Amino acid sequence: MSGKDVILSIRNLYVNFYTYAGVVKAINGVDLDIYRGEVFGLVGETGCGKSVTSRAITRLIPSPGRIEKGEVFYKRDSEFVDLLKLPEDEIRKIRGNEISYIFQDPTSSLDPLYTNGYQIAETMVVHDKADWNDAWKRAVELLRETLIPDPESRVKNYPHELSGGMRQRVVISIALSNDPKILIADEPTTNVDVTVQAELMDLLKELQKKKGTTILLITHHMGLIAEMADRVGVMYAGNLVEIAPIEELFENPLHPYTKGLLRAVPNPLQKIEKLIPIRGMVPNLIYPPPGCRFHPRCDFAKPICKEKRPPRVEVSPGHFVECWLYAEEEVGGKNE
């Protein structure tokens, strides 16, 4: 396990999307610390804001989205810089270099008009890590490291000539080309088969062990989280409702949403008579429910849940939860 050396610290992050239908309050005051060398898993269902949070880190929020307020501190060398306040040319030096991304769909991450090798080498050339000649050689090495058979000829191929799993390996090669400090993998295996998924996850685990890269893994798959992550954050409707070490979260989930999520997932090793779904539906974030955003679906809702947002409480060391069941009512949480 990693020490408590914080590499990335998100504070009070708010992101809104200005759509024709109204203002979508997508991220609603997220606080999160990520430690150097760990794999932090972020889970949640569609639309809970896990991808938006990860993109906000390097200001990759597309229009009509806007980061309203908050700070993202990144420990560069030994000093913290606020990524949200850096000038554009500075953040571009960090993006794809110190902090790199793997997105869900490799087909749209890659440019169909350039060869795989060109796209990997480009990342290094742009960040002045190598000239074209060396970068090209390094691209072959990277493809070899990501276990692509026959890398010498694969660098000359175009993305359409590879299978989905192979394309995602090319994307991983691009992400790894500059030896990033933080690797953000946003649903990296949602589009591939289980056997390929297992291989890609093994690959990431090995690279992480070898190079000590910090990984932020975003997924909706509880099984993947259990396999990969050291610590987990659970998101619901724009809030980070629970953070815990992996085994603690599965053994002793506290937030009613986390409990519900764990009960709804079939475990193939157990004989399950009946899955228990979470009643109700994800709220519309243009008009989010007041107080705790989960209260309309919660079986334990109290009067205060409808009025005030619960504060974050550390129930046991490293296990945080935002829920009135575990908080003193006087304390009060953030304002909506």
Added chain:
Amino acid sequence: MQKKRWGVKMSKVLVEVKNLKKYFPVRRFLLSKDFVKAVDNVSFQIHKGECLGLVGESGSGKTTLGRVILRLIEPTAGDVLYDGKSIFELKGEELKEFRKKAQMVFQDPYSSLDPRMTVFQIIIEGPRIHGIDVGDPEEFVVKLLETVGLKREHLYRYPHEFSGGQKQRIAIARALALNPEFVVLDEPTSALDVSVQASILNMLKELQAKFGLTYLFISHDLAVVKYMSRRIATMYVGRIVEIAESEELFENPLHPYTVMLLSSIPIPDPKIAKKKPRIKVKGEPPSPIRLPEGCKFYPRCPFAMPICKVKEPPLLNVGGDHLVACWLYGGGEM
């Protein structure tokens, strides 16, 4: 061979698939013509009232198989017997009757519902075409909507007004409108979130018990298939490589491919997931156009023997209704 494969069964066979083949022609260059062998020589049975799970990776032919069984596409060779009758010989009224008894629920509820029809029109279309007397059509549809957990107020809404889970409920109500016996569920929850998936799966199980339905449940998610099915068949590039009772398949998988597939599933339990040994198998499924000779899995198989390269193993019963197509488990004289 056929007789030996299948033991005596207590329950009645509803669907019998016999040496089914479906090849899709692909034209490469001008002269040569190749085939994608999406389903190749597949035989199995589905018993009345059971749920047979069909798992496999993308491109293994699961969906094609599901469609041929409902005669949505014509096979290249082989036969499907429904209640003892070949569905490919049905004509006119008989075919219409079969269309009523056998229904399908598709993977993507966003594209399987007509955006220009209301929920009422979508559900009543089937009974109207088949001339079924449903009494008051509005009440009939409301009753179906309630069966799948929707309400009267949804009657005249359009598909875009619903969430993915609700759309899938509408698609299920449409399938139920004709009072079917047999439903092919093609990845019905793949497009949905886990909490929604749980409620749809529970509902499908309840409906099966209530109406005595027979399911063919197609999915790539082994955990979901295990939750739903009594028996599971594993497919690999167009062939069924193993069929067994669900518990048996998970506890005692025989085919190396099934073993590999099972060891690849991430288990939602960190204590097991972090320590679980993984059977590493290199490579990817072969191109369905240029398949290897013999067993289709041998290039990736850690236990490959000389015979595997030459001869394709037959699907044999190795006891306890556990069928496997692999030379490791005998059948040498065949």
